[in-house]
Amino acid sequence: MIVPRHFEDLDVLHEHTLPPRSYYVPASHPIATSPWRREDSDRFHLLSGQWAFRYLPSIHELTEPFWEQSAPTATVDGDEPGQATPARLPEGFTMIQVPSTWQHLGYDHHQYTNVRYPIPFDPPYVPQNNPCGAYIRDFDYTPDPAAPSTYLTFEGVDSCFYVWLNGTYVGYSQVSHASAEFDVTELVLPGANRLAVLVLKWCDGTYLEDQDKFRTSGIFRDVYLLSRPAAVLFDYVTTTSLGPLAGTGLDAAPATALVRIQGAYRGGAVPTSVELIDHDGAVVAAGELETFAGDDGYTHRARLTVEAPHLWSAEDPYLYTLVITTPGEVITDRVGIREVAVSDAVVHLNGRPITLRGVNRHDSDPVTGPVVDLEHMLWDLRLMKEHNINAVRSSHYPNDPRFYQLCDEHGFYVMSEADNESHGTQSRFLADPSWDNQVEHWNEPIADNPEWTQATVDRMRLCVHREKNCPSIISWSAGNECSYGCTLEAALFWAKDFDPTRLTHYESSYYRDSKRRYDYSCIDLYSRMYPAIEEIRDYLDSDPDKPFILVEYCHAMGNSPGDLEDYWEIIRADERMCGGFVWEWCDHAVTAGTSEDGRPIQLYGGDHDEAVHDGNFCVDGLVSPDRVPHPGLAELKNVQRPARVVEYDQEEGLLTIHNNLDHTDLSQYLRISYEVRCDGVVVDREDLDLVEPVPPHTSVMLRCEPKVPPTGRCHLLVTYRLARPDTLRAAGHILGFDEIALRNADRRHRWVAALADRPIGETRLPVRREGTRIEVDSDGLSCAIDTRTGLPVSLSSEGRELLQRPVELNIWRAPTDNDRHARLEWERAHYHQAVARAYGVEVDEEPGCVTVSADVGLVAPSVQPALRGRLIWTLTDDGVLSLSLRLRRTLGFPSLPRLGLRLFLPESMSQVDYYGLGPQESYIDKHRASYHGAFSADVVDLHEDYIRPQENGSHADCNKVLLSGGGLSLAAVGPTPFSFNASRYTQEELAARRRNTELTPSGSTVLCLDAAIAGIGSNSCGPALRPRYQVDSQELGMELHLLLNPLITHTSTHTSTHNEVKP
CATH class of the missing domain: 2.60.40.10 (Immunoglobulins)
Known part of the structure; x- marks a missing residue:
């Protein structure tokens, strides 16, 4: 080996690096532009761009000192000024763009792992075949007599690196997400220079960088020179x-x-x-x-x-x-005047309690991985601001320093976290693999091992020093999921001693060896990940002396999260709850081309021939890898809206609105308007004036006396819009809404009322028995019911069949990511194989109607019936087929995924018009971004295209849904509200496929009509679904009407499309 083995030496973390310092870019004169526009400085020389690169699968294959060759004096035509391409390169080199990671350029392979280390657990040693990348950058340098000193800065290199300039060794450094600065004054030459860098994939620091992300390697942030005076x-x-x-x-x-x-x-x-x-x-x-x-x-x-x-x-x-x-030098920076403190277990900023409405954010791009530019950072922050997010945790490492400057400028609270996670020590082999034993011994190898104290404190110092002047940072975090011990005690003590003006945080202090005592005096926040609501209440009831922070909660994996409102009820109710950070901001994936229909093919763990991976556990964000918001982001936005209706007295016409802001007068921040919608039709609209100031955390009563029709389902929709533009949002931007059900004489939806009040004729309906079929004809509808199942096998009108398969009694759904634990019980009960079985069928003929009743059970291989009960179908002479369903769940069986009917309609029936909660998908615990209305959509647009296919696109609290197309129509009307899902895909297809681009349409429009469907929750990495959101009643039922010729003509002008932005 031709380089020293610093990469396995805990005593050598850096060599010849300058002490860590605050981030700034000097110039010869004041810079009027924003600090993050560092290219405006005449003393800043960016070296990012085209570099020569060679990948070696093992450091032992590096046998020649590639850094010894001198730089050429000429440049190649077409190069950017000052960016010389090497004319003579050692064998095997090619040109690449820096910043980059070599995995994203086609070298080595991608690997995603959450907890487990990708290498043998043998600290501080790493595999002998340690892949490495050799980099060469030739550049021209013009000395500045006024600034004769030259500093070389690397802002991010994974995992460690050696540096040479013009053949002379400069130094060594590690800590992937921290800046490393070298004084190269004596080495840089006028004119042509050659910078050589050797980057190793693994080092002893790898054991402290076990973050839940794709593991990548290379120079992934900017490299630059600073020219400075001698003093x-x-x-x-x-x-x-x-x-x-x-x-x-x-x-x-x-x-x-x-x-x-x-x-x-x-x-x-x-x-x-x-x-x-x-x-x-x-x-x-x-x-x-x-x-x-x-x-x-x-x-x-x-x-x-x-x-x-x-x-x-x-x-x-x-x-x-x-x-x-x-x-000879000017530094231009920004200062935000603010003061952070904890008083009576409440976090205060500038003397006022604050609430963190935050997200956890990784640097992540589906094409470039951890390489994110300013535009990308600003894109993230704009989306966050538009969705009422005011805080970011830099999980789990320092970000690009310009990211914090953007947070300073645009208004975000930041928890800045050190580049420190040793979660994989928990998953090493133990004779007793129980969770309690893992926790007991988690901290032994690293967190409570003094040999790692220097490295742990170093990472804390690097994090704090660089960003110590950013007002947005209100808290330092010592790291993530390392357990607790002497190394973290030392790091937190240093941070608190150096910077007592900010809060300190470390969630994993919760996990430690129970046999010894630890010092928690340097931790200001009590922090938990994914606690149940009951655990939070227990803490608040214990008269705590520290604020509670949900540092990770509501795991946003796939169709998720479903329990946001529950957490925010308790956050709003107690100031000792200072908020939290949803896990996490974006899905992580690697784009590998596009599908035939133009969608990106997104790869995750296991798609790269990795031996160790954690599947799609990285696909757990509020936005897709390319930043398309998931419905969960809209849910979060409205749960965290800045104002909220806390009471509406309809008789008195008084609306009470609470200001959830911490520092701002509501009357200066937003404008309020309302609409009254009756059966989805807007019947009244008005602006509400905030005449008097509404201080933070106070309420105001407004006069609100809308016109309410005497009949129909009526709702008051109160909408909040931004009063004046800010740095990221336009005036009029919708901040959120409240919806209140209004009382009137008859609250039934007009379709429900029309069906209930219609007269039934006296015509006798013809009934035929053909083998296992009972066939009944009425005006416009012929129905055949199978005596083996008690369910329709045919619905036709004028000879045109609507059913492509028999109707099914359905209790299954394609498991969501949050169903990963419940799914085990569901499948043990064979819910995915359950089918209806009739034990007896009766026919009752009356004037104007025929009733077919069946005693039924839901049966599956190897187990007893999960449900037993009675189905009653009634066909009336006006062509309405009504269902009355009563079932009893067998004792001991788990809660159900859903209960309802599944119909397979012609693919041409793709137009969907419905009244209920929309336009976002909605479930019993995930519907705060939806409101009641009449909506129209194509069935394709109702599909939420999660990367791993799963249950999606349901709409709750509906009274009617109408599917039409190809000259056919079918309406379902529920006197008791129901949920529906219309899709091109079967639940079996969704459950079977690994990726959305692998889905094959069924050739049908698959319609699920559900009396009940389980909530969403966040149990992929959080508490179990709360009982009130489970389908766990012993007695279950459904009332539904099906009709081919709607009694009330559908009027498209009364509907909202799914493309609408406004509520």
């Missing part, structure tokens, strides 16, 4: 504190704020002036850094007093411009 302000830290409040009520604000700036120098102290400038360009405070007896190398400081400060919050992200001037 510079090398590092600085800004902190802010607020003076006493002046004024009262909503106008209460600190009269002054103190901005402290502490500096550390390199090459000797130099005169340093600082100015703080407001949005109008006025200097509000200025001073000089003066000597003081500081800690951690900070030797100089300035104290600036700001009068009547404009405070920073996520709702009002006001930033002052900080200009730091030294001889």
Whole structure:
């Protein structure tokens, strides 16, 4: 081996790197643009672009020092200025784009694993055949006499790397998601230079980077040079504190704020002036850094007093411009004045309780993997802001430093997490594999092993130092899922000692060896992942001294999450609940071309011939890999809406609305309007004026006296719109809505009322018995019922058949990702094989109707009937077929996936018109993004295209659904609301396929009409589905009418399409 084995040496984490510092990009003059526009600096030289690259499956195949060859002096025609392509390259090199990962360029292979390490658990050693990438970058450099020092920065390299410049060794570093900076002043040459980098796939740091994601390798963030004077302000830290409040009520604000700036120098102290400038360009405070007896190398400081400060919050992200001037250099930064504290177990910002409406976010792109540019970051943040998300956890590593600057500017609270996870220590071999024993011994190899203290503290320091001046960061997290022990105690102690102005967090402190005591004094937040509601209540009832944070909750995998409202009921009710971060923001996948119909083919774990993987557990986001929102994101948006109706007194005409914002007067933030919809038709509409201020966390009563028709299902839809534009949203952007059922004389839907009130004729209907068929004809509908099942095998009109297969009594659904545990019990009960069996059939002929009754059971191989009961079909002379179903679930059988009918209609019957909850898919526990209306859609558009196929597209609380096309129509009307699902795919097809692009349409329009369907929950990585959302009643029933010729003509102008944006 021709390089030292630093990659397996816990005593060598870095070699020749500069001390960690705050992120900034200096220039020769003040930069007026945003700090994240670093290319505007004349001292910034980006080296990202085309690099020469060679992949080697094992470091032992690297036998020649590729870094020793000197750079050519000429460039190739067409190159970008200052970006020379090597004219002479060692054998085996090719040109690639950097940043990138070599897996996404076709080298090595992709691997997704959640907990298990992808290598043998043998710390600090890694496999002998350690893949590596050799990189070469030739560049031209022009010295600047005013800035003779040159610093080389790598912002992200996975997992470790060695660096040479012009054949001379520069240094070594690890910690994939942290910046590494080297002083190359003595090595860089005027004119042509050659930078060589050797990146290894694994190192001892791999044991601390076991995050739940695709494992990738290479230089995946920017590389650049900084030109600087010989003596510079090398590092600085800004902190802010607020003076006493002046004024009262909503106008209460600190009269002054103190901005402290502490500096550390390199090459000797130099005169340093600082100015703080407001949005109008006025200097509000200025001073000089003066000597003081500081800690951690900070030797100089300035104290600036700001009068009547404009405070920073996520709702009002006001930033002052900080200009730091030294001889020959200017640093332009931003300062947000704010103060974070915990009081009485409540998190406060600027003296007010705050709630984190957050998500966990990985750097992830389906084409480039962890390589994300500014546009991508801003895309994520815009989507988040549009969906009422105000907080981000950088799970589970520091992000690109510009991401935090975007959060500063656009208003997001950030939990910044160190690049530290050793979850795989839990899954190592133990003689006793029980969960309790795993927890007991989880921390032994690393978290509570002093040999790993230096590495753990190093990762905390790298995280804190680089982003310590970002106002958006209100909390430091020591890492994720490492268990707890002396290494984390040391890291948290360092963080709290260095930066007492922010909160500290570490969820995995919950898991430790029960035989010894641990120090939790440096942890400010009590944090849990995926707790049941009952666990949260128990904590709040224990008179806690720390706020509760749901650092991960509502696992958004596939059709999910279904329990958001339940969590937010308890968050809204108790300020000691400071909110949470949904897991997670986006699905992780690797795009591998497109299907025949143009959809991206998304690969996940197991699609890359990996020996160790965790399947589709990475496909667990609120948005798809290419950022198409899933219905769960709309659900989250409305659950977290900034205002909420807490009471409506219909008799008095008074609407009480609560302000859920933490720092903003509701009357200045949004506009309110309402609609009254009767059977889906808008019959009244009006704006509501917020005349008086509505301070945070208070309520206002508004006069609301809409016109309510005497008949029909009527709802009041209250909509909230953004009053004025902000940095990411336009004025009028819909922030959310409330829906209230209105009382009137007859609350039945008009179709339900028409069917119930219609007269029945006296005509005798002809009845025929043909073998196992009972056939009955009426006006416009002929029906045949199978005596073996008690279910229709034919529904026809004027000789045209509607059923392509017999009607089924259906209790199965294609399991969702959240059904992965319940599915085991369902399949043990053979629910997926259950079919109807009739024990006896009776026919009753009356004037104007025929009734066919059947005693039935749901039977499956090897088990007793899961349900027994009675089916009653009544066909009336006007062509209406009515069902009355009563079933009893057999004791001991698990709750049901669903209960209802399944019909296979001609594919041409693709137009769907329904009244119920829409346009989003909706379930008993996942419907807050839906409202009652009359909706129209093609059956194709009702399908939610989750990457792993599963139950989707149901619509709850419906009174009618009408399918039509090809000259045929069929309506289902429920006096008791039902759910329906219309799809091109069978539930068997959805359950059988690994990927959405593998689905084959059935050739039918498959219609499920459900009396009940289980909720969604988040049990893929969370608590079991709550009992109230399970189909677990012993007695089950259904009332339904089927008709081919609707009694009421459908009027398309009364419907909303699924393409509508507004509620």
